[in-house]
Amino acid sequence: MTPKEYNSDVEALRQKEYPHMSDGVYLDHGGATIYARSLVEGFASKMITNLYGNPHSENSPARLSGDVVDQVREKLLGFFGASSKEFDLIFVANATAAVKLVADCFRDLGEKTKDGKFWYGYHKDAHTSIVGVRELTYGQFHCFENDQEVEDWLQYPENAFTNRQNPNGLGLFAYPGQSNMTGRRLPLSWSYRARHSESLQGTYTLLDAAALAMTYPMENIFHDPDRAPDFTCFSLYKIFGFPDVGALVVRKESGHILALRKYFGGGTVSMVATFGDTPWHRSKGLQAPTYKLHEGLEDGTLPFHSILALGEAIDVHLRLYGSMRTISAHTSYLIDQLYRGMAGLRHANGRPACHVYSENRDFGNSSKQGSAIAFNMISSGGGYLSYTDVERIANSAGFYVRSGGVCNPGGIFSLLGYEPWMTERALSAGHHCGSNGISVLHGLPTGIVRASLGAMSTRHDVDSFLDFLRTTFVDTADKENSPLSATSTLRSFPSDATLGRRATFEPVIDIVPGTRKLECEKPRIRRIPILSHLRRAPKPGLRSSSLPAKNLTGGLPTIR
Numbered sequence: 001m002t003p004k005e006y007n008s009d010v011e012a013l014r015q016k017e018y019p020h021m022s023d024g025v026y027l028d029h030g031g032a033t034i035y036a037r038s039l040v041e042g043f044a045s046k047m048i049t050n051l052y053g054n055p056h057s058e059n060s061p062a063r064l065s066g067d068v069v070d071q072v073r074e075k076l077l078g079f080f081g082a083s084s085k086e087f088d089l090i091f092v093a094n095a096t097a098a099v100k101l102v103a104d105c106f107r108d109l110g111e112k113t114k115d116g117k118f119w120y121g122y123h124k125d126a127h128t129s130i131v132g133v134r135e136l137t138y139g140q141f142h143c144f145e146n147d148q149e150v151e152d153w154l155q156y157p158e159n160a161f162t163n164r165q166n167p168n169g170l171g172l173f174a175y176p177g178q179s180n181m182t183g184r185r186l187p188l189s190w191s192y193r194a195r196h197s198e199s200l201q202g203t204y205t206l207l208d209a210a211a212l213a214m215t216y217p218m219e220n221i222f223h224d225p226d227r228a229p230d231f232t233c234f235s236l237y238k239i240f241g242f243p244d245v246g247a248l249v250v251r252k253e254s255g256h257i258l259a260l261r262k263y264f265g266g267g268t269v270s271m272v273a274t275f276g277d278t279p280w281h282r283s284k285g286l287q288a289p290t291y292k293l294h295e296g297l298e299d300g301t302l303p304f305h306s307i308l309a310l311g312e313a314i315d316v317h318l319r320l321y322g323s324m325r326t327i328s329a330h331t332s333y334l335i336d337q338l339y340r341g342m343a344g345l346r347h348a349n350g351r352p353a354c355h356v357y358s359e360n361r362d363f364g365n366s367s368k369q370g371s372a373i374a375f376n377m378i379s380s381g382g383g384y385l386s387y388t389d390v391e392r393i394a395n396s397a398g399f400y401v402r403s404g405g406v407c408n409p410g411g412i413f414s415l416l417g418y419e420p421w422m423t424e425r426a427l428s429a430g431h432h433c434g435s436n437g438i439s440v441l442h443g444l445p446t447g448i449v450r451a452s453l454g455a456m457s458t459r460h461d462v463d464s465f466l467d468f469l470r471t472t473f474v475d476t477a478d479k480e481n482s483p484l485s486a487t488s489t490l491r492s493f494p495s496d497a498t499l500g501r502r503a504t505f506e507p508v509i510d511i512v513p514g515t516r517k518l519e520c521e522k523p524r525i526r527r528i529p530i531l532s533h534l535r536r537a538p539k540p541g542l543r544s545s546s547l548p549a550k551n552l553t554g555g556l557p558t559i560r
């Protein structure tokens with residue numbers, strides 16, 4: 001099936017299964033994708049025709065829940081192409097909880113080692129939730145600044161500078177399968193390389209698949225357990241839209257490393273003595289094979305209603321889309337179209353209107369790029385527009401994107417050209433993560449706008465967003481000599497919106513004597529292409545005609 005044929009199938013599907021998506025164009029699938037109508041109906045029907053109890057009890061409703069949990073665990077492993085002989089799956093709240101579970105286990109085990117800690121390495125493209133693990137290492141961590149550094153370390157672990165006293169000691173290397181900022185996909189061979197490195201026998205790998213799994217066939221990773229990561233984490237709402245649960249897939253051969261954690265809770269312990277001088281307990285995790293790995297790691301009552309919904313979600317997803325391979329081809333085609341359209345946006349004076357952040361610019365290649373794109377808009381005078389303004393204007397016109405640091409501190413500051421001292425300067429100037437930060441500082445943006453696509457995105461979504469960007473942010477008249485462009489220009493302006501090389505992006509702002517520097521240009525608002533359905537049924541907060549500039553540009557402070 002060609003991408004075009006598939007697209008028309010999805011257009012039809014959208015009307016039937018996603019009526020709740022008809023108000024606006026949803027472009028934040030990287031945040032959460034959208035659930036299908038059949039999933040909600042199927043789940044509701046099961047909830048009102050059966051009686052589900054707490055699976056820790058033994059009565060019939062409890063057993064029904066327990067059976068559902070077992071079946072869905074197996075079903076989800078099957079969906080990922082992971083054999084239950086080789087892998088176990090632990091239900092958690094979300095990807096962050098999965099990462100934290102692994103990190104807690106390593107900290108507890110690390111305390112038993114000679115130097116009392118484990119080593120942790122992570123890639124600079126990692127999500128904040130991966131970065132935070134370093135705080136459990138008592139300073140023994142290293143951030144790999146690029147792929148080549150990882151390759152060098154894997155080849156010569158002893159030689160590489162990784163802030164590690166003993167390369168053979170206990171270690172964990174974590175990285176994202178896909179950057180949640182740029183959508184870049186990272187090499188999947190690193191787990192195998194680490195496993196087969198003689199010097200890294202104590203080092204385990206954690207793959208953060210939260211962003212990757214949304215549009216990637218995970219069977220590519222799990223079909224050969226020897227090539228699979230030891231631990232892989234997921235946020236399942238990013239794949240199915242609902243329910244809001246996560247999973248940690250553990251390679252059974254490596255699972256014993258998680259059995260040594262100290263904490264126990266209801267469900268993960270087989271016996272506890274609370275009184276007396278020497279209270280004791282027996283964790284289920286340490287009693288393999290009597291207990292399965294997941295029984296020692298799932299503290300408390302599982303979200304069994306959500307797991308019921310997950311079973312429905314998998315069935316509906318497979319029925320609607322067939323396989324992740326078709327989704328991957330479809331989203332790859334769409335993101336490439338979006339990228340090409342953005343790269344082609346130019347002001348009348350010939351300057352690019354959009355800076356796309358990309359290290360490979362290979363958007364049509366699904367082994368290198370997922371379905372997200374990070375960018376900033378640039379005025380015809382050469383200054384960056386505030387990403388917060390861009391998001392707000394887009395939102396008012398019914399286009400739902402995300403902007404800011406998107407929880408990817410390393411990716412943001414390396415691609416935007418920040419050095420560590422500049423990050424500190426930004427903090428001292430009052431910038432911080434989140435929606436109230438300062439969007440442009442000293443001429444450099446502190447974040448990006450991210451558009452991300454999902455299985456049910458269509459060509460129409462992409463085209464209308466490009467249309468919106470063009471009609472809103474692209475100058476059709478040459479404003480070369482306007483006061484705005486005279487006070488704020490990038491002397492070495494990129495010759496191509498897609499040339500992300502930092503050297504060509506060092507912003508040097510020309511100052512007109514007697515005027516204050518304009519680091520953040522206010523977008524001049526022109527006609528906003530309001531979608532026809534919004535015109536029919538305006539929502540509170542959504543304007544149905546052109547937008548008054550004062551509401552759109554009075555955003556965040558800019559600082560020099």
Ligand SMILES: Cc1ncc(COP(=O)(O)O)c(C=O)c1O
Binds near residue numbers: 095180210212
């Ligand atoms: C790559 C990546 N890792 C981790 C997370 C954290 O996911 P959650 O907030 O569901 O724990 C996200 C969320 O966007 C992500 O994209």
